[in-house]
Amino acid sequence: MGRVKSVKKSDISEKLTVRTFGGLSIYYQGVPISILWESQKARLLFCYLLITNDQWVHRDKFIEILWPGCSGSAGSNNFKTTLSRLRKSFTGPRVINPVMTQGEAVRINIHDIDVDVNQFRQKAVAGIKLMSRGDAKAARESLEAAQDLYTGEFLPEEPFNEFITNARNELAELHSSVIRYLERIYKQEGDHAALEAFHLLNKCVAISPA
Numbered sequence: 001m002g003r004v005k006s007v008k009k010s011d012i013s014e015k016l017t018v019r020t021f022g023g024l025s026i027y028y029q030g031v032p033i034s035i036l037w038e039s040q041k042a043r044l045l046f047c048y049l050l051i052t053n054d055q056w057v058h059r060d061k062f063i064e065i066l067w068p069g070c071s072g073s074a075g076s077n078n079f080k081t082t083l084s085r086l087r088k089s090f091t092g093p094r095v096i097n098p099v100m101t102q103g104e105a106v107r108i109n110i111h112d113i114d115v116d117v118n119q120f121r122q123k124a125v126a127g128i129k130l131m132s133r134g135d136a137k138a139a140r141e142s143l144e145a146a147q148d149l150y151t152g153e154f155l156p157e158e159p160f161n162e163f164i165t166n167a168r169n170e171l172a173e174l175h176s177s178v179i180r181y182l183e184r185i186y187k188q189e190g191d192h193a194a195l196e197a198f199h200l201l202n203k204c205v206a207i208s209p210a
Helices: 040-051 057-067 072-089 116-132 136-149 161-188 192-207
Strands: 018-019 025-028 031-033 099-102 105-108 113-115
Touching: 018 116, 040 057, 040 105, 040 161, 057 072, 057 105, 072 099, 072 116, 113 116, 116 136, 116 161, 136 161, 161 192
Parallel strands: 018 113
Antiparallel strands: 018 025, 025 031, 099 105
């Protein structure tokens, strides 16, 4: 029997993990933490940054979404205040800056925050591409990883926000593709046990309350 390796402090991720499928929740080293949002606008800005986590976005886009029809100077002041409140919201268990800035562009702090949406997209797209190349074995691994991440609708607590709803619909459509490809793989492999468990799991996810 080999030696049990001790876990070094350096091996433990110092990042926050953000889960959005089935509801917004935030974890540090696997333990859920509560965020005391300084304002509802700060929380919404954080949600928008989660959606656009893989890109820099000019602040004017968020100003237009958060304060439609607002004048330029007022919108700029509102954004600065909300950005400050968002940062202040993350001064609890572990102080981090949740937002990176580059000139007038912003994005989620990818160095300190892992987002399940980003991982889901990457795994789903990788699996679909592998299927198109005929590599079903490798595709199965990526698609199953994507399926494991999709534990419910994206941010269901925001049912009437247009920006979030559009992202929810896009992610649900991508998840439907994941389901179709996984079903095809299981049928091709004759893995009836996996197919049955897969159908049961998706049925449970579909009927779970938001």
